[in-house]
Amino acid sequence: MKTNKAFTTLFTIILILSFTLIYLPVLVIFLMSFTKSYSLTTLGFSSGLTLKWYASLFTKDYSALDILYRYSSNIRTLKNAIFNTFAITLLSTSIATILGTMFSIGINALSKKKRTMMLTLNNMPIVTPDIVTGFLLLLVFVVLETIFGLKRGFPTVLIAHIFFSIPYVVLSVLPRLSQIDPNTYEAARDLGCSRMGALIKAIIPSILTGIISGAMFAFTMSIDDFVITMFVSGTRFHNVSTWIDNGWRRGYIPKTVYAYNVIIFLIAFIIILVNRSIQSKNRKVKL
């Protein structure tokens, strides 16, 4: 009994320490988004509190917000980067989810040997460090540039994001597929569905939860990607991550991006919370 209690205490301490380590920078970002100071070496409470960084996200008149002139062009490029991030993430998530689901249905129907081969190819990019994936994709795009004159930028980043998102969709959808009765598809065909119709009406609904969680994975990986984007984006195109990297290397980061980060964090929190409560409700209904 005594060792039990000691263990529980020890484990609780480790759990708290783990979460402190993970959350400390998140907390610092949160606090710094509310202080007036431009400095990134202090929390800046002595300079007073402000909402101007949040306001600067939604206005173009930076002087009215009392933001130093030399920061205003940075804030403009940041907004551009935010737009890019969302354009890339929404497009790549949708495309990767559709393709990934299609590929999973295909992989699921393969013989064991082929299936293992496809899964090996599928899992490789997940294990490979981003810097190598980025370098390999860069090589493809350099070849495309040499042959077809395809410049690096939006399209290459989009292809790269689709590339690293698909494996997560496949890994989320495949387990669902192997749970459904292999007769489902044939039954739908026998009942008069076309091939496409059988897939959409019989298979897709039964793997929907897998597709949704795959899409969530793809979205999470894409919106935060830094290394791969940096490799394939060329010099002009930025998403938020490469923008921040570029900013600190030059010594300028307006805290507008801290405000942006807090907003995204809160939106994610709400989405995940709603998603969870819907799921638990569904579970109750089924029971």
Place this chain on the structure above:
Amino acid sequence: MTNNNYVEAKPKKKLKKLGILSTPYLVWNFFLIIIPSLILIVMAFTTYDFSSNSEFKISLSNWSYVFGSSYAKTVFWPAMGRSFLISFLVTVICFLFAYPTAYFMRFLNNKVRGIIMLLLVLPLWSNQVLRIVSWKTIFEIIGLNESGFYQFNIVIAMISMYLPYMILPIYSVLEKIDDKVIEASYDLGANKFETFFKVTFPLSISGIISGIIMVFLPSLTQFEVSDAISDRTIVMLGNLIYKRFKGTGGFNVGSVFSLITIIFTVMGFILVMRVDKEGETLI
């Protein structure tokens, strides 16, 4: 067993028609994984690097530059040593934090477990580069932002970044262990420690291996953390690759570094595939 197989054989055969849906994926991966890997190998062993004035000549000069010149002594080997030491420390400490955390979560009630899971994935929504930059701020505030502490600071920042990637796979295998298995172990006379070391721990090996690979490989190749935390004074393997790609005409030597990294990746990958063929612990 044979009976079951017989019943399943027929629809499976018909299902094979759907297998064609995976063919485009094979083509896609061929162009985005296989082809660039071949280009990488060619570039590591030649002098051609896509620039207009480069010649296609087979040579080992890239390798002798990395391993044999004064560059090897002053830059490459120290960077390799540092990278391995730092990522080894990060992996070990992550494991020491992650296992008890995941184990503890396994035995909590469903509701609390859900909240902790939520808290674990949520930080991934906070931009990674911004989190690294704010670690620099944290070290500045607590007075550790001195060159003597840089390596220590890098380790801390990396642990903070990669800890969830160690906790999640371990938790996902621990969660799958049936309560009945653990109860059975008690019923057969094992005490808590014996049950842990003979039942729970062996059953969680696949999660541990995935976690180790998912932490070790990224920390080995990190360049943003070392750049930001040390103001570009500490050079790791990732920084070497980064510089080659940012600088001009460095693709050949960069390919050598990438090949070295790929060798470790393949080793790790084989290890993961051995314990987890379907990649269940990877997400």
